[in-house]
Amino acid sequence: MDHVVYLDHKANELEKLLKGQKTMVIRGAAGRKMPYGRVETNDTLYFIENDGSGVIKARGNVVGVQNSDKMTKEASTALVDAHQDKLSMSKAQYERWAGKRFLVLIEVNQIAVLAPFKLDRHEYGNMDDWLPVGSIDLVRGSL
Numbered sequence: 001m002d003h004v005v006y007l008d009h010k011a012n013e014l015e016k017l018l019k020g021q022k023t024m025v026i027r028g029a030a031g032r033k034m035p036y037g038r039v040e041t042n043d044t045l046y047f048i049e050n051d052g053s054g055v056i057k058a059r060g061n062v063v064g065v066q067n068s069d070k071m072t073k074e075a076s077t078a079l080v081d082a083h084q085d086k087l088s089m090s091k092a093q094y095e096r097w098a099g100k101r102f103l104v105l106i107e108v109n110q111i112a113v114l115a116p117f118k119l120d121r122h123e124y125g126n127m128d129d130w131l132p133v134g135s136i137d138l139v140r141g142s143l
Contacts, residue, residue: 005048006049021088027130028097028101035132041063047060054119059114067104
């Protein structure tokens with residue numbers, strides 16, 4: 001399964017992934033929200049920055065996924081703290097994710113820069129920061 005993943009432009013997430021300073025992506029919510037339970041080892045993530053460009057610039061392979069059970073704020077914060085070396089989060093990101101009841105930690109490798117291409121969003125009226133797309137070819141637009 002291919003997924004389009006929005007990365008935090010202000011926190012330089014894409015740059016950190018490309019440099020190997022970051023090897024894990026996090027998502028979380030009060031409930032079981034996307035991508036909870038939808039990401040598996042060997043899936044491919046296509047990275048796009050939340051800078052309004054709509055351009056997919058890189059990809060990576062999923063090598064591990066951890067979907068948490070419902071957690072207390074303290075347990076959630078402890079889980080984030082335990083993986084901060086792989087998450088390499090900014091203070092703002094930490095404040096956003098630590099403490100969420102449900103967390104998804106996705107470990108990635110083989111991060112590679114791609115020839116940039118536009119995300120064709122016509123099928124996705126409600127844009128979230130994680131889109132399971134089946135095959136990237138279904139949403140590949142041109143620049």
